[in-house]
Amino acid sequence: MDERVMAVKISFKLNGEDVCINIDDHITLLDMLRDNFELYGAKEGCGYGECGSCTVLVDDVAVNSCLMLAPAVNGRSVVTIEGLSGPRGELDPLQKSFVEKGAVQCGFCTPGMVMSAKALLMAKPRPTEEEIRKGMAGNLCRCTGYTKIVEAVKDASEKEVL
Amino acid sequence: MAKVLEPQIKDGQLLKIGQRVPKLDAWDKVQGRTQYIHDVKLPRMLYGKILWSKYAHAKIVSIDTTKAEKLPGVRAVITGYNTPEIRVGFIKDNPVLKKDKVRQYRDEVAAVAADTAEIAAEAVKLIDVVYEELPGVFDPEEAMQEGAPLIHEEKGSNVLKLPWKMLCGDVEEGRKKADFIVEENYTLPFVTHCCLGTSGCIAQFHANGNLTVYSPTQIRYLAQKDFQDAMKALGLKGKRVQVIQTAIGGGFGSKLDTYPFEFITILLAHYTGRPVKLVYTREEEFFASPGRQPVRAKISQGCTKEGKLTFRDVDMILDNGAYTSWGATTPSVMMMPISSLYQVENIRYVAKCVHTNNIYSTAMRGYGNPQATFAIESQIDTLAEKAGIDPWEFRMLNRNKPGEITPQRFEIGSCGMEECLVAVKEKLQWDEKRGKGNGRGVGISSLIHVGGGARIYKSDGTGTILKLDDYGKVTVLTSASDMGQGSDTVLAQIVAEELGVEIEDVEVIMKDTNLEIWDAGAHASRSTFVGGNSALYAARKAKEEILEFAAGMLKEPKESLYLRDRMVYSRNNAEVSMALDKLLRAIHFRTNGRQVVVSEFYDPPTVMLDREMKGNFSAAYTYGVHGVEVEVDQETGHIKILKYVIAMDVGRALNPMAVEGQLEGGCAQGLGYSLMEELQLDKGKVLNGNFLDYKILTFPDMPNIESVIVETIDEKGPFGAKGIGEPPLVGSAPAIANAVWDALGIRIRDLPITPERIVAALEAKKGS
Numbered sequence: 001m002d003e004r005v006m007a008v009k010i011s012f013k014l015n016g017e018d019v020c021i022n023i024d025d026h027i028t029l030l031d032m033l034r035d036n037f038e039l040y041g042a043k044e045g046c047g048y049g050e051c052g053s054c055t056v057l058v059d060d061v062a063v064n065s066c067l068m069l070a071p072a073v074n075g076r077s078v079v080t081i082e083g084l085s086g087p088r089g090e091l092d093p094l095q096k097s098f099v100e101k102g103a104v105q106c107g108f109c110t111p112g113m114v115m116s117a118k119a120l121l122m123a124k125p126r127p128t129e130e131e132i133r134k135g136m137a138g139n140l141c142r143c144t145g146y147t148k149i150v151e152a153v154k155d156a157s158e159k160e161v162l
Numbered sequence: 163m164a165k166v167l168e169p170q171i172k173d174g175q176l177l178k179i180g181q182r183v184p185k186l187d188a189w190d191k192v193q194g195r196t197q198y199i200h201d202v203k204l205p206r207m208l209y210g211k212i213l214w215s216k217y218a219h220a221k222i223v224s225i226d227t228t229k230a231e232k233l234p235g236v237r238a239v240i241t242g243y244n245t246p247e248i249r250v251g252f253i254k255d256n257p258v259l260k261k262d263k264v265r266q267y268r269d270e271v272a273a274v275a276a277d278t279a280e281i282a283a284e285a286v287k288l289i290d291v292v293y294e295e296l297p298g299v300f301d302p303e304e305a306m307q308e309g310a311p312l313i314h315e316e317k318g319s320n321v322l323k324l325p326w327k328m329l330c331g332d333v334e335e336g337r338k339k340a341d342f343i344v345e346e347n348y349t350l351p352f353v354t355h356c357c358l359g360t361s362g363c364i365a366q367f368h369a370n371g372n373l374t375v376y377s378p379t380q381i382r383y384l385a386q387k388d389f390q391d392a393m394k395a396l397g398l399k400g401k402r403v404q405v406i407q408t409a410i411g412g413g414f415g416s417k418l419d420t421y422p423f424e425f426i427t428i429l430l431a432h433y434t435g436r437p438v439k440l441v442y443t444r445e446e447e448f449f450a451s452p453g454r455q456p457v458r459a460k461i462s463q464g465c466t467k468e469g470k471l472t473f474r475d476v477d478m479i480l481d482n483g484a485y486t487s488w489g490a491t492t493p494s495v496m497m498m499p500i501s502s503l504y505q506v507e508n509i510r511y512v513a514k515c516v517h518t519n520n521i522y523s524t525a526m527r528g529y530g531n532p533q534a535t536f537a538i539e540s541q542i543d544t545l546a547e548k549a550g551i552d553p554w555e556f557r558m559l560n561r562n563k564p565g566e567i568t569p570q571r572f573e574i575g576s577c578g579m580e581e582c583l584v585a586v587k588e589k590l591q592w593d594e595k596r597g598k599g600n601g602r603g604v605g606i607s608s609l610i611h612v613g614g615g616a617r618i619y620k621s622d623g624t625g626t627i628l629k630l631d632d633y634g635k636v637t638v639l640t641s642a643s644d645m646g647q648g649s650d651t652v653l654a655q656i657v658a659e660e661l662g663v664e665i666e667d668v669e670v671i672m673k674d675t676n677l678e679i680w681d682a683g684a685h686a687s688r689s690t691f692v693g694g695n696s697a698l699y700a701a702r703k704a705k706e707e708i709l710e711f712a713a714g715m716l717k718e719p720k721e722s723l724y725l726r727d728r729m730v731y732s733r734n735n736a737e738v739s740m741a742l743d744k745l746l747r748a749i750h751f752r753t754n755g756r757q758v759v760v761s762e763f764y765d766p767p768t769v770m771l772d773r774e775m776k777g778n779f780s781a782a783y784t785y786g787v788h789g790v791e792v793e794v795d796q797e798t799g800h801i802k803i804l805k806y807v808i809a810m811d812v813g814r815a816l817n818p819m820a821v822e823g824q825l826e827g828g829c830a831q832g833l834g835y836s837l838m839e840e841l842q843l844d845k846g847k848v849l850n851g852n853f854l855d856y857k858i859l860t861f862p863d864m865p866n867i868e869s870v871i872v873e874t875i876d877e878k879g880p881f882g883a884k885g886i887g888e889p890p891l892v893g894s895a896p897a898i899a900n901a902v903w904d905a906l907g908i909r910i911r912d913l914p915i916t917p918e919r920i921v922a923a924l925e926a927k928k929g930s
Contacts, residue, residue, distance in 0.1 A: 014333045014915060020221075034201075038428075039194075040197070040200075040201035041194020041195070042194070042196065043198070043200065043358070043359070043411075044200065045358045045360075045444065046357045046444040046852070047357070047443060047444055047851055048444070048852070049852055050852065050854055051358060051444075053358055055707055061208065077658065080194070081193060081194035082193065082194055083193075085195070086192045087190070089193065091192065091193070093188070095192040095193065097191045099184045099192055099878070100184055101819075102182070102184065102185065102819040102822070102823050103183070104185055104187075104188040104192060104646075105646030105648070105823060105827065106357075106358070106359070106409075106410060106411050106412045106413070106646030106648065107187065107188070107190075107192075107196055107409065107411075107648065108198060108357075108358040108359040108412060109192030109358045109558075110191045110192055110194075111191075111194040112190075114192055116408075122294065123207035126168035126639075127593075129519055132860070132861070133861040133862045133864075134862060136861050137860050137861050137862050139356070139861070140356075140358065140828075140858060140860065142355070142356050142357060142358055142412050142414070142829045142830075142831070142852065142858065143412060143646045143823075143828035144824075144826060144827050144830070145353040145823075145827045145829055145830030145831075145859075145864055145867060146830065146859075146860075146861050147823070147826040147866060147867055148819075148823060148826065150861070
């Protein structure tokens, strides 16, 4: 194994809670979330930033967590799909729109989709259809044809989201 | 017009059927709670990794695993030389670990189980394999020639011995009757499923020798049989295999067969005595997960002056790749549009599947139908053009009609082809938009697909166990599968409708071969039709039992009682009613009491295709029409989709939102197939195995789809529904090719219709 691997101690906010962990410096944010925090919502669809299934928010910006090294979140705030809904499963309005508008099929891309949409709406609460399509272009879905996802994001943007 | 039958439920209107019910598992999925295979961890679980072949065709001279075995954390290294032989595929030509020689780049040469995925990945790099390269063959026509390298020497030929030949009527007679004949060649590329969740499984042996496999398979029971067969090789004959289906992160046919990686995982679990998980990387998914078979088609059709089709003659060559999976059986489905799309009596079809050193193929949504329909429907336009007939009129003239029996002896019940054609013509503004030739054009394509199961196996059944508890809650244990298409939800709707309960009262479990009855798998767009009927008849049995008891208790004739709003009511007497849960407790808590538990195994009234490849193998047929308006940039060759309409005869839309989801998603895949998708191989090696270089549609690429749902209420379908999973993908490509023809007068006969092909065709046109 690579002997240059070093463990570093990092502290950050994870879904609103302060956490602290010793983590190998070569581990990606995605692997840390899944393997160390057992947050399996973010998915590895490709591992090189092309599919968006691993999208999480870092300081309210959508990032591909497969491309970010875990130590880079030191001192920052990370929100995953698990942090979006309430502790008893109360859905965020965006999640609710995804459910109601039929934007979910196999669901593998869904957590990443929702997080990308969340970041988009935080930056631009009333996006046009074109802005939604452009803003979410980095998230791939093979089931839905995107139409119902666009509808869901639009629906959520018309309700009070933030 | 289509015949509209009385709904099967009598007490007022349908309450749950026809509603836009959100997908049952969507709540979990939007919260990231759903467990895919990637998310499952078992105690002491090891991680498996495969060493793939570095050559397309080579002798294996030696494999040295010493260094890999010495790496700390490695628990097993297996090859074809230290494991019993297990072969997969329906003609068993694919050993799961290759000995003596490799036949494709993705061949499995060795595998490792280790404490972590990183150690396993490191270990396979330490395995030394010495190869002696052999000449390869990568073109199916070259592979058919004498002296071509043989992929499987023991077969004696690269051409598979498969019965893909169908003759109906007399094609020579049909040629004589034709006033116009067109003969053309079409080619279709390798494409692949691109499920967002990559392939994987977990194998776990128990102390008693039984095996559990966790897998996102589409065929729990057929996979169980394949794994059961492999147990013999391990000396575990007679032991039980349980398949637990994890959430499927995209199926589209990719998980309709079992593959070497699953058996390798089983072998690793067997030798280590620990659970082993093996999951593909995206790169592996591109080259080691079989896709759709490439096809070369030569097709001719003829018609009379009036435009009646007189014959259809099709020859196909399919690149089978190095091994045989379901891709080699797609010609059986290609026969369906060839024989039964439009009324044409005289038909000849011959298909050859040829081994090459390319990667092999499997089932993919549409199962051969998209390839065949591209050739047929593109040519309908060229033939109509030659005959001087409007292509829409030509289709109307030759359209299929309800109740007809096609030359392949399909018994067409409901058929909304006419309604679909009419709807698309109107939405597309066909008469106004067509024939301008100014860079903008319209095109259409019809389609047929099985909509009532498909008797590929001797049984085409699905089982249901349905129970009601003391609180009026219903559990449906179904052997159907959901891979996102929404069969969980429509089954709940069917059961809720029949038992007069709410959707949230119904729990649908589709998971475990130890719990449920057998099923033929989530293929052939059959889950709603076959699984739906199974659930419907189970619910009816339960209802009978409940009403029988209620009649005695309430002293009302059984015929007057009905279930609705979680109650039992009497039609005769408004005073009589009882809550369902109270009634269920009354059935249970008494001497000789019981809980209401019923089972049903529904197998559709169909036959397998006979030796001539004829017979009514589906209980219903789904029809549809795609219509598209394009604008083509004559400088760049870029195609812009201005309008996309799809009209589908779905029998009845049990859940219109789910139907739209299938139509939109199917069109997205169809558009990808039409415009951009192609897995490029160079001497058998995948060149573009990543999402940067293999393009699928993204948000900005996707046009809005205008869906028209045509309801013909099929008399055999559950509440009149027909299958709808695959058909929306079929027909995109010819509709676009026909629109490009209308726009610019160029005919693209090779998919995908890329800007490069458009520009080349425009230059060729100028040159001529």
